[in-house]
Amino acid sequence: MSMTMTQKRNVFSVFRYFVLTIWLLIVAFPIFWMVSTSFKPDREWFSWPPVYITENATLQNYLTVWTDFNEYSTNEETKELGQYTQSLQRPWEALGNSTLIAGIATLLAVLFGSVLAYGVSRHQILSEKRMFQLLMLRMVPPIVLIAPISLWYRQIGLLDSIPGLVILYFLTSLPYAVWMSKSFIDEVPREMEHAAEILGASRWRTIWEVVLPLVRSGLVATFLFILILTWSEYLLALLLSKTDVLTLPIELSKYQGSTEGRVYGRQAALSVGITIPLVFVGLLIRKHLARGFSFGMVRR
Amino acid sequence: MSRIELTNLRKEYGNVVAVNDLNLTIEDGEFIVLVGPSGCGKTTTLRMIAGFEDPTAGEIRLDGSIVNDLEPRDRDLGMVFQSHALFPHKNVADNIVFGLRMQKVGKEEQRRKMHEVAELVRISHLLAKMPGQCSGGESQRIALARTLVTEPSNFLLDEPLSSLDAKLRRELRAECDRLHEQLQKTFVYVTHDQEEAMTLADRIVVMDAGEIVQMGSPIDIYSNPVSYFVADFFGNPAMNLIEGEFVQNGSAEFRSDSFTVSLPEKYKDISPGKGTFGIRPENVQVSKANGGDTRNIGLVEPLGKDTLLYFETAAERPFVAIVEGTESHSSGEPVELSFPGDNMFLFDGTGDRIRA
Numbered sequence: 001m002s003m004t005m006t007q008k009r010n011v012f013s014v015f016r017y018f019v020l021t022i023w024l025l026i027v028a029f030p031i032f033w034m035v036s037t038s039f040k041p042d043r044e045w046f047s048w049p050p051v052y053i054t055e056n057a058t059l060q061n062y063l064t065v066w067t068d069f070n071e072y073s074t075n076e077e078t079k080e081l082g083q084y085t086q087s088l089q090r091p092w093e094a095l096g097n098s099t100l101i102a103g104i105a106t107l108l109a110v111l112f113g114s115v116l117a118y119g120v121s122r123h124q125i126l127s128e129k130r131m132f133q134l135l136m137l138r139m140v141p142p143i144v145l146i147a148p149i150s151l152w153y154r155q156i157g158l159l160d161s162i163p164g165l166v167i168l169y170f171l172t173s174l175p176y177a178v179w180m181s182k183s184f185i186d187e188v189p190r191e192m193e194h195a196a197e198i199l200g201a202s203r204w205r206t207i208w209e210v211v212l213p214l215v216r217s218g219l220v221a222t223f224l225f226i227l228i229l230t231w232s233e234y235l236l237a238l239l240l241s242k243t244d245v246l247t248l249p250i251e252l253s254k255y256q257g258s259t260e261g262r263v264y265g266r267q268a269a270l271s272v273g274i275t276i277p278l279v280f281v282g283l284l285i286r287k288h289l290a291r292g293f294s295f296g297m298v299r300r
Numbered sequence: 301m302s303r304i305e306l307t308n309l310r311k312e313y314g315n316v317v318a319v320n321d322l323n324l325t326i327e328d329g330e331f332i333v334l335v336g337p338s339g340c341g342k343t344t345t346l347r348m349i350a351g352f353e354d355p356t357a358g359e360i361r362l363d364g365s366i367v368n369d370l371e372p373r374d375r376d377l378g379m380v381f382q383s384h385a386l387f388p389h390k391n392v393a394d395n396i397v398f399g400l401r402m403q404k405v406g407k408e409e410q411r412r413k414m415h416e417v418a419e420l421v422r423i424s425h426l427l428a429k430m431p432g433q434c435s436g437g438e439s440q441r442i443a444l445a446r447t448l449v450t451e452p453s454n455f456l457l458d459e460p461l462s463s464l465d466a467k468l469r470r471e472l473r474a475e476c477d478r479l480h481e482q483l484q485k486t487f488v489y490v491t492h493d494q495e496e497a498m499t500l501a502d503r504i505v506v507m508d509a510g511e512i513v514q515m516g517s518p519i520d521i522y523s524n525p526v527s528y529f530v531a532d533f534f535g536n537p538a539m540n541l542i543e544g545e546f547v548q549n550g551s552a553e554f555r556s557d558s559f560t561v562s563l564p565e566k567y568k569d570i571s572p573g574k575g576t577f578g579i580r581p582e583n584v585q586v587s588k589a590n591g592g593d594t595r596n597i598g599l600v601e602p603l604g605k606d607t608l609l610y611f612e613t614a615a616e617r618p619f620v621a622i623v624e625g626t627e628s629h630s631s632g633e634p635v636e637l638s639f640p641g642d643n644m645f646l647f648d649g650t651g652d653r654i655r656a
Contacts, residue, residue: 197371199447
């Protein structure tokens with residue numbers, strides 16, 4: 001029996017939605033689990049069969065992580081845990097540090113990266129080979145850089161400091177910034193700039209009035225992409241600054257001990273807190289994101 | 301008064317010579333068309349005049365003063381691009397006043413001039429739209445308006461119509477002509493389309509491989525090509541060009557696999573050797589078979605006023621003749637072809653025209 005084209009198309013459509021739904025479930029489940037766990041009382045963290053949506057929702061995890069971190073837990077059962085974690089937790093300081101470090105490093109990377117990308121796109125200031133070398137920089141496993149960098153950082157006093165991490169994050173995300181913003185700048189036809197110039201606009205005026213508005217969405221997308229990377233960076237932060245300068249991923253890792261295992265509820269509550277700022281930034285700039293990530297905003 | 305002079309203008313990209321010591325003077329108010337196949341250096345020449353490319357050597361003078369080192373915006377030029385290059389994030393009105401804003405013209409003046417020029421190119425109804433909402437033809441009118449409004453002394457047009465369909469192209473071609481009549485400014489127009497060149501130009505500059513091969517009025521170029529290249533480039537349908545050789549066999553003759561033509565008296569001293577015989581389709585005389593050398597008509601293509609007759613030859617390109625549309629011919633019909641001596645073009649083995 002043969003199917004008509006419409007039938008075939010319908011079957012394909014059903015199949016596509018089926019696959020997409022499965023994929024969505026796989027991707028969304030950890031997020032759901034994180035939010036769900038953050039409201040669970042401690043006895044449900046490990047319970048079997050698992051509790052998907054708790055009937056004993058509590059804010060205790062949030063309170064402990066974000067407000068009572070210097071108090072002993074009132075819950076007798078987790079008193080031990082509270083003791084263990086108590087002296088080390090500085091979530092608000094970590095939030096401040098992360099905001100400062102990721103924010104500044106990302107801004108610098110996008111700023112310098114896009115200027116560099118403009119030069120590469122329009123004046124070939126870096127050869128194709130150099131551009132690839134720049135990208136290869138990202139291929140180096142960070143761990144191999146740790147030893148020389150920490151030695152060097154110790155000498156010049158950048159170890160365990162905010163500028164130390166900002167510089168490192170800025171440098172490691174610069175390749176992404178250059179490559180991503182270049183792809184957006186390449187899309188602005190050269191003739192459009194020439195048109196502005198011959199109509200009397202200066203170079204700066206041309207960039208400001210013609211190029212920048214056309215790549216703005218792309219730069220915003222680049223900004224968010226790099227912000228996500230630096231916001232959640234763990235390894236460099238762990239090894240280059242652990243005592244004085246604490247960032248959120250490091251703070252998160254502290255809710256586990258060698259004997260107690262992971263303190264899931266607390267970690268989940270902290271994770272939700274770490275995620276919210278990124279979601280918030282994403283919502284603020286969402287009109288740019290759809291255009292920026294679709295890589296095709298200039299209609300010719 | 302505005303005159304563009306190019307002296308020994310040269311542009312090299314690495315080892316490639318894009319423009320080879322070009323000399324050209326464009327007079328005030330002239331409509332000049334640079335034409336040639338892609339890669340012939342016409343666009344590079346235009347871009348050097350505009351200031352987007354630095355010449356490797358040579359001088360560009362506008363009104364007598366050298367402008368090689370001036371920024372494009374200081375050269376008193378307007379330019380229209382093939383891609384229109386409208387600013388997609390500004391509406392049509394803002395696109396048009398962009399140049400005036402850069403010149404710090406007052407707001408009132410801006411508005412007045414914008415409406416004036418929109419009227420001139422008939423786009424007043426589009427002012428509030430975004431470029432993305434306009435058709436290709438409308439976009440090119442907007443691009444024209446944006447350039448016109450700044451009142452430059454010279455207009456550079458870089459294949460402005462080549463992205464449009466045939467009907468729009470004809471329409472906007474007429475528009476360009478009208479604007480030139482009305483403004484009496486200098487127009488430098490680049491195209492690879494011989495028909496645009498023929499219809500628009502006061503003077504055509506034919507370029508090939510970075511050099512000017514011929515310069516002259518359209519009719520001069522058409523009726524007096526200096527080489528095989530020019531002869532082949534102009535005319536639609538193209539000139540019939542048959543490769544073969546010239547022989548002295550008592551009298552001067554041209555011979556190829558398909559044709560043997562005895563050459564008129566003025567070519568009696570032609571030197572034997574390889575060469576090309578050319579005749580335009582409209583100059584081929586077709587007559588009923590009458591005991592002479594006949595050949596059979598291949599395809600018959602009636603166009604109304606004229607009819608095109610195609611003949612198979614040994615060469616890849618068919619031989620074409622144009623006859624009056626009122627004559628009736630059919631495929632397979634034997635006819636005799638003759639070539640009036642005054643309309644023959646002969647080219648030597650290197651492609652240069654052989655003159656009597």
